[in-house]
Amino acid sequence: MKKLIRGFGYAFKGIGYATATQVNFRIHLVASLTATLLGYALHVSANEWIWIIFCMALVLAAELFNTAIEVLTDLVSPEYNKKAGHVKDVAAGGVLVTAIFALITGTIIFLPKILALIHAA
Numbered sequence: 001m002k003k004l005i006r007g008f009g010y011a012f013k014g015i016g017y018a019t020a021t022q023v024n025f026r027i028h029l030v031a032s033l034t035a036t037l038l039g040y041a042l043h044v045s046a047n048e049w050i051w052i053i054f055c056m057a058l059v060l061a062a063e064l065f066n067t068a069i070e071v072l073t074d075l076v077s078p079e080y081n082k083k084a085g086h087v088k089d090v091a092a093g094g095v096l097v098t099a100i101f102a103l104i105t106g107t108i109i110f111l112p113k114i115l116a117l118i119h120a121a
């Protein structure tokens with residue numbers, strides 16, 4: 001049990017490290033908070049909440065893995081190395097794919113509701 005709690009501690013330490021050092025991770029946290037507030041304000045359905053939460057978890061997890069890959073790459077290859085560059089670029093590409101998916105999903109869910117509000121005003 002102690003080991004399990006310690007494991008959670010390490011995981012939160014990792015999230016804290018990413019929050020403190022990665023501006024992109026902070027941007028994704030703000031985007032997640034914004035989506036949550038919008039979800040409440042626009043009364044999204046249970047199904048839509050599942051998609052919103054899935055997108056937030058996907059992007060944040062991708063950014064955490066990207067951070068881990070960046071740190072590991074800097075450790076293994078502090079000097080310029082073409083392959084180290086590829087490793088970082090591919091990892092960043094992975095984050096971009098998830099962010100685009102989240103943006104499209106958010107647009108599908110929120111845009112019709114926002115347009116309906118504008119038309120009703």
Ligand SMILES: Nc1ncnc2c1ncn2[C@@H]1O[C@H](COP(=O)(O)OP(=O)(O)OP(=O)(O)O)[C@@H](O)[C@H]1O
Nearest residue numbers: 022070077078079080081082084085086088089092
């Ligand atoms: N050791 C390296 N060898 C070759 N190219 C590198 C190396 N380190 C970084 N790069 C190139 O520079 C880009 C930016 O790397 P960097 O580590 O600065 O990432 P970042 O996204 O700016 O993250 P952070 O701001 O946290 O450092 C990489 O995507 C890669 O193309």
